[in-house]
Amino acid sequence: MKKPIKLPKLYVFQKVIIVFTALIIPVYLVNLLMNMMGQSFIKQEFSNSIQSKVQFYSNQLDDQISFIRNQQLQVINDSDLQKLNFLSGTLDDYEEIQLVKRVKERLATIQNSSEYLLNTGVYLKSFGRTISTQSGITELPNQEYEVIEQFFNYSPKPSLYYSNGRLFFIEFANNSSVIVYLELSVKKLEKTLNQLVGNYGDAGAVLTNETFSFDISPKHEDAIVQSIYNTVSKEQNNKTLDSNVLTVRDQSYWVAYNRISTLGLTLYSYVNQNELTGSLKKFNVWLIIMSVVSMAIILVFSFSVKMMIHNPLRELIAAFKTLETDNLNISIRPKNDIEFGYLYRSFDKMIDKLKQSIQQNYEQKIALQHSELKQLQSQINPHFLYNGFFNIYMMCKARDYETVATFAQKLGSYYQFVTRSGEDEVPFAKEYRHAMDYVEIQRIRFSNRIQVIADEIPDACKHLMVPRLILQPIIENTFEHAFENERKGGSIHIKVTCENHRLCICVEDDGNKVTDEFIHSLDARLANSFNVLEKTGIINVCNRIRLKYGEESGLFVSRSEYGGLKAEIIIQFNYGGGSDA
Known part of the structure; x- marks a missing residue:
């Protein structure tokens, strides 16, 4: 199954620009469409205009030629022309001259009827001559007849005859004894x-x-x-x-x-x-100009939105990010009363109130930590002290002076660390050594029936500053619940790890007195330790760690792989409240 494509996160000003661009694009497209339609319409009008002009000149020329052709067909049937053709040679000179004169006049009339006519003529075989408006009465052979004579070589004979750049209409009758020809002016x-x-x-x-x-x-x-x-x-x-x-x-x-x-x-x-x-093309140039102006408008609008909206918002967001790092020394008071001035002033008021609230809360937490530490110190079990002195007495009676010396030294070191109230935090190496002193005291008390397997602490965590008295109460709880009044031996395993700014101290035992119900009940009380009224040693430790290092840190219990209880102290140093690992 394909993973859905994640779209990049857009800022407000980018969204505004996209919306503005989306609104301006249809306007641009409408203008583009109007321009294209206008150009198409004008081109079509030009095309229609050219076609109309061609049609006009064609029709005008067609009318002129049609009129000329009608005149030509009328001439070929003219009575004077037919009489001259049939009676030529039988007429007296006067009558023949009169017929020729009237034919010439008819030809001249046709010639003058159209400016497209260059020459109008007839050929009469019986007369043996050509009569034309251009050459008059000419005996054969002559140039006009030589051109016309070539026309009879074509089959079929065209209505329009073209020869050497000259254009003729030729009509004939009576087996070609009468030919009427019109030469058009090229x-x-x-x-x-x-x-x-x-x-x-x-x-x-x-x-x-x-x-x-x-x-x-x-x-x-x-x-x-x-x-x-x-x-x-x-x-x-x-x-x-x-x-x-x-x-x-x-x-x-x-x-x-x-x-x-x-x-x-x-x-x-x-x-x-x-x-x-x-x-x-001028319209295309204006379209390009409009496109450039549109882009300029979008850019100017984008820049304006960025200056008026994005930059003030970015400054406000940067202030919030700075605030996330617990840095309250920040102020974004506006230099002038801009649109975001109200937000800036409200943010600054919030910072001031937050500082006051944190100051009050911090002082309360410090007071709570001091009171809980004092409470933990005041919870020194007098029976532990009495038992210690009784053990010294018994070992002196048994003349075990070396053990007495060790026991007294460990007991003195233990009470010196517990009763010292000048420091809230100590290097982890000191806290760990104090816990080992307590382990040695308890081993002597239990006549070495309890075996303690403790790791050497890593060098990386020796100098880490941790709250005082966080490990010894955990080990004390193990002796108290796992091995008190237990005649047989047992073992306690202490492991320390430190990596990725995370310190973990694990204390496990192989005792069999702790039930699953007790572990679940204790785990529930530790998870809600701030609301637990009973401030026992381990609840006190859990509260102090969480107050200083956050909810990810604290004390967590579970069933040990050795069969007894497993207690883990976890300190996450990158929370912001302690030393960096």
């Missing part, structure tokens, strides 16, 4: 197309057929026209109004085209997108 067409794209630099317009075999264009690039042809060839349908975007040499072009049915040609127009949407 320059005029180019001028019209130039009006379509003349305002743009990188743009072009092309009027061409389906195979792109010829084109009429004021300006264009072959690469772009070739790309248009490739695209149209793939679509296989260029007869409907449409537009595309093509990319040529890393440049994008809008391409619009429209079919001119009367010409059988298609008008293509292309414009570089940058020329149309270049002005839109």
Whole structure:
């Protein structure tokens, strides 16, 4: 099972910044969306505008050519033209001249009807001449007829005939005995197309057929026209109004085209997108500026929140952390009446009251420790003293002077340590030696029936300052409850360990008088020692240790692995009340 991912802890000002950023991001995204939609709308409008212009010019050109074509079809059926064709050679000169004159006038009328016409002419096989607005009446062979004659080499014959840069509409009747031809002005067409794209630099317009075999264009690039042809060839349908975007040499072009049915040609127009949407780049610049301004606003807001909220809170938290180390010499009185001034002043008031409370409590604890130590000293069992003197008397009677000397020396050292009231704390080595003096006295009393196995104390804990009279009452309790009135022998094991700022003194015996109920009862009283009215030796020791070193320290009892009682004195020095191990 995967452990849940723990998110890093955030400060208040970081949360405020995240909320502010979360609120400003939708505003930024709405502006971004509006900008993108606006650009898309404008681009679409540009595309529609180009397509509309192409359609307009195409329709205008289509109308003009349609009108010209109608005039051409009317001419080919003109009565004067037909009469001249059928009766040529049989008419007298005057009548023939009149017919030719009226045909010329009709051709001139057509010529003047449209600016897209460069030349209007007819060929009459029976007349043997061409009549045109440009060359007049010309006998064969002539240049106009040579161009027209090439038209008959095509099959099928196109309605629009292109030859060497010249564009013709050719219609014939009566088995080609009558040919009406109209030459369109390529320059005029180019001028019209130039009006379509003349305002743009990188743009072009092309009027061409389906195979792109010829084109009429004021300006264009072959690469772009070739790309248009490739695209149209793939679509296989260029007869409907449409537009595309093509990319040529890393440049994008809008391409619009429209079919001119009367010409059988298609008008293509292309414009570089940058020329149309270049002005839109200003909006992108403003978007970037808005992004930078938004980031600046967030940074300024973050800095302001940090200065106005985070730093005062951090100072207040630092003061609380200092307070956790039991250092009450701290004050965060504000230099001016800022928003956090009330909290600062309240904190300082709390510190002052806490100092007073701790001072009162500390003095009470000191008084309690002194009173409990005095009480412990006053609890010297007179029977112990009487028994000691009686033992000296008995050993003197038995002339065991060496034991008497040892016993007297240990007894004197014992009472000297117990009755001395000048020190509340002593080095652990002295406390341990006093306990060993008591052990020796008791061993002599019990005629060495009791074996005491005591460890040498580690060097690391010899100089540790500990409360006086904490070990001897524990050992005394062991002799009293395990071996008093016991004729057979026994053993006591004393072990001392000191590591990680923790001193542990373990006293165990192999006596069989202590029951499990007694151990549980004693353990419960030690766990709640402050509320126990009976201040016996071990309860007194437990209270004094806990008052000085905290709840993790104290006296703890349990069943010994040797069968008797196990009592452990534990002092945790890093609590803050004693010497550091």
